[in-house]
Amino acid sequence: MELIITEKNNAARRIADILSGGTYDSSRTNGVNVYEWGGKRCVGLSGHVVGVDFPSEYSDWRDVEPVELIDADVEKTATKENIVATLRILSRKAERVTIATDYDREGELIGKEAYDIVRNVDDDVPIQRVRFSSITENEVTSAFDEPDELDFDLAAAGEARQIIDLIWGAALTRFLSLSSGQLGNDFISVGRVQSPTLKLIVDREREIEAFDPETYWELFADLEKDGEATFDAQYFYRDEDDNEAERVWEEAVASEVFETLSERDSATVVDVNRRTRTDTPPTPFNTTQFIRAASAIGYSAKRAMSIAEDLYTAGYITYPRTDNTVYPDDLDPEELLDDFVGHPTLGDSAESLLESDDDIVPTEGDEETTDHPPIHPTGEIPSRGGDVSDDEWEIFELVVRRFYATVAEAAIWEHLKVVTEVDDYRMKSNGKRLVEAGYHDVYPYFNTSENFVPDVDEGEELALADVDLEEKETQPPRRYGQSRLIETMESLGIGTKSTRHDILEKLYDRGYVESDPPRPTRLAMAVVTAAEDYADRVVSEDMTAQLEADMDAIANGDATLDDVTDESREMLEEIFANLADSRDEIGDQLRKSLKDDKRLGPCPECGEDLLVRRSRHGSYFVGCDGYPDCENTLPLPSTGKPLILESECEDHGLNEVKMLAGRQTFVHGCPLCKAEDAGEGPVLGECPECGSDEGGELAVKTLQSGSRLVGCTRYPDCEYSLPLPRRGEIEVTEERCEEHDLPELLVHSGDDPWELGCPICNYQEFQARESDSGSELESIEGVGAKTVEKLETAGIESLADLTEADPDTVAEDVDGVSADRVRSWQAKA
DNA sequence: GCAAGGTC
Structure with missing residues (x-):
């Protein structure tokens, strides 16, 4: 039996299809797809299935001096255990193994990782390597006709990168985190790619702050x-x-x-x-240009990539992670255009392109790589609103139209x-x-x-x-937008097509940037300054440039992995020698900037700083830095995460606050103004709960947190309340609801006021909608609204659907859900 | 609990 190993499941299936002429059978082992035909088996990895890390005795940050990590061993451990286990099982039965991972450096390393797993169970079986630049019949069959050897030098170049990234990242991250006492979730991270990216943002912010308008x-x-x-x-x-x-x-x-x-x-x-x-006309889409175009129509880098990945998995577009801007020879533009002829919205353009007298010659970009083609439609067309959502359709159409543009005439x-x-x-x-x-x-x-x-x-x-x-x-320079940052990273050679947008997300997660376009926090500025002073290399794109040169040397046989990693370790040793004396100073600076990021302005009671704080229960509030001497506090809304805006309240000199809560994000304003505005507004009528017995009345109330409701004037003796929207001014009209004898309300927000109507009717309608949209699936413990949504898109809409479904299929169709979890739900249902 | 790189 011959075992073929690819980098991902999709590639495994397509290669099986080509080599078997469509006659393969598929089965699952440990949740991994295996494709089988005439004495061959093909299995896909999921990128790296092993990762590098330090031995466990180094895992407690407080027990280990960060400098010790420099000379610590670096081990490889399985990160995708089910795939590794499957690979071991399949290797035992293999008489020959063929590695068919992507044709690039990281692919060679992933192939070497598979090689090591196979060799671990069988030290004799022949292992060969095939390389092809796109998964098409011609390329794949000729690659398999003339197999090659694994390139161990190229793989070693990748390993050197892994080791250097781990050692520098972990040692410096731990040093900064320990020096400032930021352990746990709020550690302070540093890395070869994230830190130069952060420096780009910080340098621009410095220019903006230093700007003197003329x-x-x-x-x-x-x-x-x-x-x-x-x-x-x-x-x-x-x-x-x-x-x-x-x-x-x-x-x-x-x-x-x-x-x-x-x-x-x-x-x-x-x-x-x-x-x-x-x-x-523009050149074919690589990942960066795709993100740029998607951002021009309102998609964040993260959202654009996530939609593109879904469209790829569903088979509508090609692989979205690519540097390539030249279509491969086997792409026939006329044939692809033909697939769109007759389509109600995309057909006309395809037809007009096919009618052109001239030969169709696609545009070409500067970059031609071997791993994947530029992003283009496959010819499969989803139905809008059926197969794909409106957002997905919009991105799909963008990819289709970009392909059209690349084969169209100049303007x-x-x-x-x-x-x-x-x-x-x-x-x-x-x-x-x-x-x-x-x-x-x-x-x-x-x-x-x-x-x-x-x-x-x-x-x-x-x-x-x-x-x-x-x-x-004259205006200060503008902040980088997300897509501009990704383009700049690409031009500086930092990060890869697959990671650049993730690196941006990381900067948000780490508390280094806020808002969009990303604005650096004081913490970010302090981290960059500290790194510039003591470890300049890690905030400079030169580190990547040097690493690339070193990796080329390893790949060409001019240097060894040890040469390169030893030299890198020595450089880091020197940095730590300089850092040792400044630990307290650096820690003080970082702590100070962390406080600056939480500061709203002076406390009206004692003059110390008012800070955004988090209670033990996780809710946010405003507290005084003078605590416990000063106990002044102000409430914040309970929904969302507070973002301190640059704008200041004129009355109190406090920064205004915005609450980030996805689609429900809103500006709360000055927390002190909100607290002062709190209280009772106009009385609407008799309280339905206690009005006849106790004489309670309903009034519009604003809570200290800024949220509003219709509540009983006898609160807290009577807790009757109805919700009101957070935004907009509320007008009490003359019209009254006959059923509840309450005035109809009007909400003024945006351009047009909207009718909320009688607050009781409004609440009843709201409840009816809620119970309507609620799914019986949600009655299962551990199944939330999000999971229900995912299950529903996978065709599981009721408890009956769930109990009848095959757990493995469900796990395959629904992101982040394992077959075991499905079984546990079935038991509960 | 650290990085960056694959992929889902």
């Missing part, structure tokens, strides 16, 4: 040809380098130009310049620049017109707005009107 002026006017065609013109001059400049830096000069232009009612055309510009723009003169002052008007839409017809994501400037001739007189002098300020 005032300048710009002048605009309207020009008019023949009393009808009006267009814009802007004043410009030549600066000392003879470049065109629009910004005037002296007010006196700006006023002089303004007065002259305002006095005149015409300008003379002195120059007309026409040119056509070819606007070439042609006509640019018209008109220069006019008034005395010695000049103005310019830049017009542009899209004369041939080209790829924009099939790829409507780019801005194609035109700017009108009429045809004029040199010497022509144009009417001049509405001269406008605008005072402006």
Whole structure:
């Protein structure tokens, strides 16, 4: 029996399909798919199935000096035990093993990991390696016809990276965490990729903070040809380098130009310049460009990748993690376009592309790699609202249309620049017109707005009107957006196609950045500063560049793994020698910045700082740093995680607070204002619970936390209450509900006020909706709303569906759910 | 409980 090992399940299935001509059988061992046909078995790993770590005696952070990690052993342990076990079982029966992992460095290392597992159970079985640059019949069959050997040097290059990343990351992370007393969940992390990325964000923030705005002026006017065609013109001059400049830096000069232009009612055309510009279609999607395009239509990097992975697994698009921007030879664009002909929304574009007289030649990017093709549709089309959600469809359409764009014609723009003169002052008007839409017809994501400037001739007189002098300020540089950061990481060579977006998420998780675009916390700035002072290497992209060079040397046989890791260990030793004396100083700085991140402003009772704190139960509140001398506290809403905004309350000098709670995120404002506003609003009517007996009345109330409700004036003796929305001003109208004799309420938020109606009716409708949407699956202990949603998408909608389902299939279909868990639910159901 | 890299 021959055993074929691939990097992932999907690749295993497709290779089995190709090599067996579609006749393979599939079965499961330990929850791992095994594909079998004519004396062959094929199994997919899940990327790395083993990982590097220190021996367990190093695991207690307090017992081990971080510096000791530098010379500690590094062990490999199984991280995907079921897959490792399956591999061992299958190897015992194998007469030959073929490693068919991805054709790149990490793939070679993953292949070597499989090799070691196989060798552990059988030291004789022949092990060969096949390499192919895309999973197509031609490539795969010819690779299997001429198998090769595993490249141990290339794998060793990858291992060196693993070891260096672990040692530097763990030793420095532990040092900073221990020095500041941040153990447990809030440890302070450092790493070869995350820290240079964080430094990019921090450096930009430093520029923004140091920015000193300057005032300048710009002048605009309207020009008019023949009393009808009006267009814009802007004043410009030549600066000392003879470049065109629009910004005037002296007010006196700006006023002089303004007065002259305002006095005149015409300008003379002195120059007309026409040119056509070819606007070439974009290149095929690699991961970074895909994330950029998705972010332009409102998807975060994380969300875009997560949707792309789902579309890939479902078979609608190709593998979304790729650096490649050149379609492989075996991709036939006409054939792929054919798959979309006749589709109600995507068909027209495909048909128009196929009708073109010219041969279809796709665009190419600069990067051509061997592991995966650029992201493109497979030809399978999901149904919107059926197979995929609206968001998934939107991303799918983006991928399809990008493919269209790469095989479409260029667009042609006509640019018209008109220069006019008034005395010695000049103005310019830049017009542009899209004369041939080209790829924009099939790829409507780019801005194609035109700017009108009429045809004029040199010497022509144009009417001049509405001269406008605008005072402006230079702006600080803008923060990096997520997709800009990922692009910059790519250009600096840090991270990989698969990890860059994860690294950004890590920065959020670690409390280093907040909001979108990411804004660094004071902690982030302190960590970067400390690293710059003592371990400059770990915040510089040079560390990766050097590592890449070293890895190439190992792969080429010019160095060994030990050469490279020993040298790296020595460098880290030196860093620790310098760090030793500064431990307390660094710790103080980090602790101080951690406090700065929680500070709202001065406590009105004692003048110390008010800080956002967390109670023992996990809820957030505002407390005074002077505690226990000062016991002043303010409440915060119970939903979400507080984010301290840059804006300050004018009355109290406290920063405003936003509550982050996904879709329910809202701005709470100044906690002190909220506390002062708390109390009872207008009375609505008799309390249905105690009104007739005790005379209680219903009133609109604002709690200290900022949340609102309709409650009984006899609270806490009567606890009757009805919910109200958190946002918007509440208006009590004249109309009354006949059934409950309460006024109808109107909520003013956004542009249009909406009718909440009678608060009792509103609450009853709300409850009815809730019980409607509630699923009986939720009655099972351990099954929450999220799991129900996942189960429902897998076709399990009732208790009966669940009990009849095959646990293994359910585990396969539902993310993060094991077959054992399904069995336990079945028992409970 | 540390990193970064695979993949789900």
